[in-house]
Amino acid sequence: MPAEPKVTLQKILELLGFPATVEEHRLEDGLLLDVKADDSGRLIGRQGQALSDLQYITNRILFQQDPTVPKVTVDIGGYRAQAREALVKKAKEAAEKVRRWGDVVELEPLNAFDRRIIHQALKDDPSIETHSVEVEGTEKKAILLRPKH
Amino acid sequence: MQAFLEYVVKGLVQNPDAVTLTPVEREGTTVYELRLHPQDVGKIIGRQGMTINAIRALLLAGSAKKGLRCTLEIVEDKPAH
Numbered sequence: 345m346p347a348e349p350k351v352t353l354q355k356i357l358e359l360l361g362f363p364a365t366v367e368e369h370r371l372e373d374g375l376l377l378d379v380k381a382d383d384s385g386r387l388i389g390r391q392g393q394a395l396s397d398l399q400y401i402t403n404r405i406l407f408q409q410d411p412t413v414p415k416v417t418v419d420i421g422g423y424r425a426q427a428r429e430a431l432v433k434k435a436k437e438a439a440e441k442v443r444r445w446g447d448v449v450e451l452e453p454l455n456a457f458d459r460r461i462i463h464q465a466l467k468d469d470p471s472i473e474t475h476s477v478e479v480e481g482t483e484k485k486a487i488l489l490r491p492k493h
Numbered sequence: 494m495q496a497f498l499e500y501v502v503k504g505l506v507q508n509p510d511a512v513t514l515t516p517v518e519r520e521g522t523t524v525y526e527l528r529l530h531p532q533d534v535g536k537i538i539g540r541q542g543m544t545i546n547a548i549r550a551l552l553l554a555g556s557a558k559k560g561l562r563c564t565l566e567i568v569e570d571k572p573a574h
Contacts, residue, residue: 352504359497360555386554394554397547404544405504483541 347410353377353402353418362387374414377402384420392427395420396455428461435465435489439472442489450477453484462487494556494563498525501548506533522562534567 350368357364357379364381381387388395399418406413419425431454438449451462459476466472466489473492476485495514503509508530515526529537538545549565556563 355500356497356551359500360494360551361497361558362555383558386558389550389554394550397550400543400547401501401505401551404539405501408505 347406347413349375349377349402349406349413349416352405352409353379353398353416356398356402356405357381357387371417375416377416377418378422379418379420381420384423388420388423392423395423396457427458431458431461432465435462438489439466439469442491443471446491448488448490451487451489453479453482453486455484459485459487494523494552494559494561495525497555498527498548498552498565501551502527502529502537505544506530506536508533522564525563525565526568527565528568528570531569534569537567 350366354364354366357366362381362383364379367378367380369376369378379387386394387398389397395418399416402418403415406416417424434451438451441447442449454462463474463476466474471492473490475488475490477488479486495516498514499512502514503512506512506529511528511530511533513528515528517524517526527537536544537548539547545565545567552563552565
């Protein structure tokens with residue numbers, strides 16, 4: 345059975361009680377499904393948690409339909425783009441602090457997806473190094489920013 | 494909410510015909526008892542409970558919108574002997 349990402353996500357949302365339109369966009373590394381729904385706040389959840397859960401379940405179901413299907417990214421009303429911008433801003437501010445005071449700055453624990461955005465945002469900064477460190481009690485890791493010598 | 498759970502659970506398992514969902518009312522909350530083929534239990538729970546917790550979180554979002562309280566429990570029936 346060929347996987348049908350858009351139809352599958354639309355069906356999940358409809359059954360959950362969130363009638364939505366889903367737009368499909370092709371990306372270099374997979375597919376972006378952008379959801380337009382009323383009451384999208386509930387679907388995004390605190391810090392985007394419900395959105396992550398929705399994306400995870402959608403991918404698991406699609407994998408079951410067809411193990412070769414490319415991974416889908418689910419977004420709701422541009423939330424991910426906004427969240428990404430906020431993370432980049434946070435990274436730049438922390439880097440500025442490190443430059444100004446020469447101290448190590450630690451960011452709050454983030455999941456791998458969000459950490460990647462921070463590392464990417466600072467990878468071309470000649471004065472800053474970034475490392476992820478384990479944090480007890482969570483699977484998330486914290487990023488340390490330190491001056492590069 | 495039952496239709497949502499059935500669609501998602503059946504979409505995740507190897508043996509969709511063995512899936513049964515029984516709604517049980519308990520103190521104003523609907524508890525959906527989920528029975529699965531033994532091979533599929535691990536699949537629905539997922540690594541460190543990731544899959545079942547994601548299903549529960551979506552169930553919570555959907556039922557809150559409708560003003561309902563629902564939970565999902567996996568029931569493993571012990572063989573009778």
